Amino acid sequence: MFFGQIATWIQKLSPDVVTKGLRVAVTLVLGLLLVRLLAVVTQRYVMKKSTLQRRMVVRKIIGYSGFVLVAMAVLAELGVKLTALLGAAGIVGIAVGFASQTSVSNIISGLFLISEKPFSIGDVIRIGTTTGIIQSIDLLSIKIRTFDNLFVRIPNEKILSSEVTNITRFPIRRMDIVLQVDYGQDLQRVHETLAAIAHDNPWSLDEPEPVIIFNDFKESGVEVLFGLWFSKSDFVELKNSIMKEIAQRFAAGRIRFAHPRRRMVPPVVREGVAP
Amino acid sequence: MQKSGIAVWETLEIPQRRCARWLFPRRSIWVERIETEWHVLSHAQEIAQRDSSLMLVGRSLKPDSSQWRHYLHRDSGSVQPSPVLPDRPVVIRPDRALTLLPGQSTVFFLEIPVWFRLSTTGARPARIFEEPLAVLTRTWFGDPVTGELCWGLATRLHHSLDSVVASADRAVCPLMIENDSETDLEFQKICIHVENLSVFRGPGHLWTNSLHAVFRGPDQVTQIEIVHTPPGFEERLVPVSEAREPSAGWNIRRTFGVLKYFTDF
Numbered sequence: 001m002f003f004g005q006i007a008t009w010i011q012k013l014s015p016d017v018v019t020k021g022l023r024v025a026v027t028l029v030l031g032l033l034l035v036r037l038l039a040v041v042t043q044r045y046v047m048k049k050s051t052l053q054r055r056m057v058v059r060k061i062i063g064y065s066g067f068v069l070v071a072m073a074v075l076a077e078l079g080v081k082l083t084a085l086l087g088a089a090g091i092v093g094i095a096v097g098f099a100s101q102t103s104v105s106n107i108i109s110g111l112f113l114i115s116e117k118p119f120s121i122g123d124v125i126r127i128g129t130t131t132g133i134i135q136s137i138d139l140l141s142i143k144i145r146t147f148d149n150l151f152v153r154i155p156n157e158k159i160l161s162s163e164v165t166n167i168t169r170f171p172i173r174r175m176d177i178v179l180q181v182d183y184g185q186d187l188q189r190v191h192e193t194l195a196a197i198a199h200d201n202p203w204s205l206d207e208p209e210p211v212i213i214f215n216d217f218k219e220s221g222v223e224v225l226f227g228l229w230f231s232k233s234d235f236v237e238l239k240n241s242i243m244k245e246i247a248q249r250f251a252a253g254r255i256r257f258a259h260p261r262r263r264m265v266p267p268v269v270r271e272g273v274a275p
Numbered sequence: 276m277q278k279s280g281i282a283v284w285e286t287l288e289i290p291q292r293r294c295a296r297w298l299f300p301r302r303s304i305w306v307e308r309i310e311t312e313w314h315v316l317s318h319a320q321e322i323a324q325r326d327s328s329l330m331l332v333g334r335s336l337k338p339d340s341s342q343w344r345h346y347l348h349r350d351s352g353s354v355q356p357s358p359v360l361p362d363r364p365v366v367i368r369p370d371r372a373l374t375l376l377p378g379q380s381t382v383f384f385l386e387i388p389v390w391f392r393l394s395t396t397g398a399r400p401a402r403i404f405e406e407p408l409a410v411l412t413r414t415w416f417g418d419p420v421t422g423e424l425c426w427g428l429a430t431r432l433h434h435s436l437d438s439v440v441a442s443a444d445r446a447v448c449p450l451m452i453e454n455d456s457e458t459d460l461e462f463q464k465i466c467i468h469v470e471n472l473s474v475f476r477g478p479g480h481l482w483t484n485s486l487h488a489v490f491r492g493p494d495q496v497t498q499i500e501i502v503h504t505p506p507g508f509e510e511r512l513v514p515v516s517e518a519r520e521p522s523a524g525w526n527i528r529r530t531f532g533v534l535k536y537f538t539d540f
Contacts, residue, residue, distance in 0.1 A: 171424065172415055199412075206427050207366070207414040229415065231424050 024077045031073055035066030052121040057114055057139065102157070103140060109156035110139040119166045126165040127154060168232050172205065175228050175238060179246070180221040180258035187214060187222065193253050194226050197245045203238035205229040221258025276331045283329040283443050284476055284515060286396060288353045294337045297356065297391070299408045299444045300324045304391060305337055306354065313346040313354075315393070317406045327443035346403050353396045357516045358389035358446060358481050359405065360469040364425040366414050367465045369432045375460040375490075380453040384433040386445040387469060389481060392516065408444040416466050425466060432462070436508055439480065446474050446481040449506050456492035471501060471522040477509035484518075 010018060039062045047055050072082060097104065114137065119125050123134050125144070130152055132144035142159060144152040167173070181190055191212055198210035211227035226246075230238045250257065278285065289295050289308050297304040300323050305316040316338060367385055375381060388409035394402045414427030433439050439447055448467065454460045472483040485502040501522050505512035 170420055171422070172419055202410065203413065205415050206412045207416070208419070231413065 020077065020079075024074055027073050027077055028070065031066070031070030035063065035070065038062055038066065051117070054114065056136065060139065102155075106140045106156045109160040110137075110141075112160060113137065113142075113156055118164055119169070123169065124167040126167060127159060127162055130154070131167070171232060172208075172229055173232055173235075174208075174211070175230060175235070175242070176211075177226045177228075177242065177246070178215070179224045179226060180218055181224060182221045182256040182258045185222070185255055189253065190224065190255055193249050193255060194224070194246075197242065197249055198226075198228055201228070201238065201242055201245060203230055203234040203241060205231070218258070220260050278329040279326055280441065281443055281476060281479065281481065283327050284356055284358055284481075286353050286355050287329070289331070292334055293331045294334055295354075296330050296332055296336075298324055298328045298330075299391070300327065300442070301410070301444070302391070302406065302408050304393075304406065306393065307334070307337065311347055311349050313348060313393075313403050314343050315346065315404055316340055316343045317391075317404075318342065319410070344404070348395055348401055348403065350395050350397045350399075350401070354403070355394045355396050355400070357392045357394065358443075358474050358476075359392045359516045360387060360446065360472055360474060360483065360519070361390060361407065361411065361426050362470060362519060364416065364423065364466050364468045364470065365411070366416050366425045366427050367432075367467060368427065368429045369462050369465075370429065371432075373432060373462045375452060375454045375462070377454055377457050377459065380451065381434065383450045383452070384436055384439050385448040385450055385465075385467065386430055386433070386439065386442070387428070387448050387467070387483065389444060389446050389474065416464070441479045443481070446483050447506075447508075448472070448483040449485040449508060451485065451487045453489045455489050456495070458492055460490050468522075470519040473514055473518045474516045475505045475512040476515045477512045480509060481515075482506050482509065482512060 013021075039059050042058060042062060043055055047058060050058075075085065076082060119134055119137075121134050121137060124131065125134060130144065130146065132146035132150075132152060135143040135145050135151075139156075141153045141155050144154065146152060181187075191214075194212050195210065198204050199206065204210065205228075208229045210229065211225065213225040213227075215223040215225050217223075228238065228242060249255075283297055283299075287295055289306060291308065293307075295306045297306075299320075301320050303318060303320055305314075307314040318340075365387055388407070388411065390405055390407045392402060392405045394400045411426035411428055414425050415422050416425045417423060431438075436447070448469075450465070450467075452460070467486070469483070472486075475482040482505065485506045487500040487502060489498055505514070
């Protein structure tokens, strides 16, 4: 019934309109299929070894520019004069350009980020107070999943002008633990205990060697820097085990941590003189 | 039934209601078959044993622990324990500084701790589990950016097989080195890519493929060749486990890497 009505409606149309309609439909379908095919072939064969974000950007460039070309071809088929349209588009473009300076700035920053490659998808980065795993790097922003499972979108412009720390760029890292031991402790024994803790910990690398530095004489005790090298995937295991070990071994070896202390000296009270 | 020494690596039939117990110097492994499941318990030895042994014991003797792991596999019957080499390169730190003078060559016997792998036998063998038999330290070889994660092992460089004590939990790796240069070759660390080596079982020892290295100077390519035939230091060697990553032969990238490992530059 429905298809019969459509057939009757088409029969009423002039042959020119039908032909034009068919050509528009074919241009649209074939054009979009071609764009899709081009994107797939580029992804699978040409950019097989490229990074994820580069592939994603190329896919988007092909998609958007292909869509614009198909739209122009369809409009040309419909008899729309593109020169007039482009002229109008230019005026609109200036207006939109003024209105979307931030977006353009983000896109340009995105292109710089893609070419500079300070990080890639899957890296753990820290920007300001936000630390998380990069989910995607787009033209306008990057998306991060924080460790407490929050989704954070950071505009590219901000990333380009901020200090970004890529925590997982290199395969090994050093975990620095700053301790304070009480004055009066045998520092040689402290050194030996820390060296033994590092040696016995299964997650700590023995090469590069752990760093043990007596940093400073602080108000309440001697500050010690205890730095352990580890493979970047072992952060949690090392952190938990080493903190427990330090507490246990220090307690067993009677090594005291420094605590803030205040010594109160009462004023000397003389006979007949008010304090 | 009790076996000791190298014989602990022989194929074993575990009857119902019996437990197999492997005792190695630093680890004990319990395996039991219940219907379609393999039950496995592995734990470190608190007191190191001198030798390795295998025994079938009654179920009443099996340890009560929450650490038992269960693997589902329909094929019952016999299991094949195999010594396999660690899953990462091993950095050997000799117990003493040693310098090979120009024009000299020597053979070292390195003892590499093996891992325990248990597989089912039959038409379609399946790996049940794998465990290291000794705890090795984690170490990094190379610079912090391009180096690689390895296992570290402080050991003795044996010049003669006589000083190598037969053990079921260590494989002997013969390493022949020629110093074909005008400079001294100092050994501080040697990185052995054990993932490229197979393991052979002999009457007295476990063996890996032999390695042959020619040092031509710090600025030249040092080549390490893996000899794919069983080492000829013991008769009647049988292959017991293949290399994790079989090496096809010369590899320029790895060879350059090996140069760095050898010279420590």
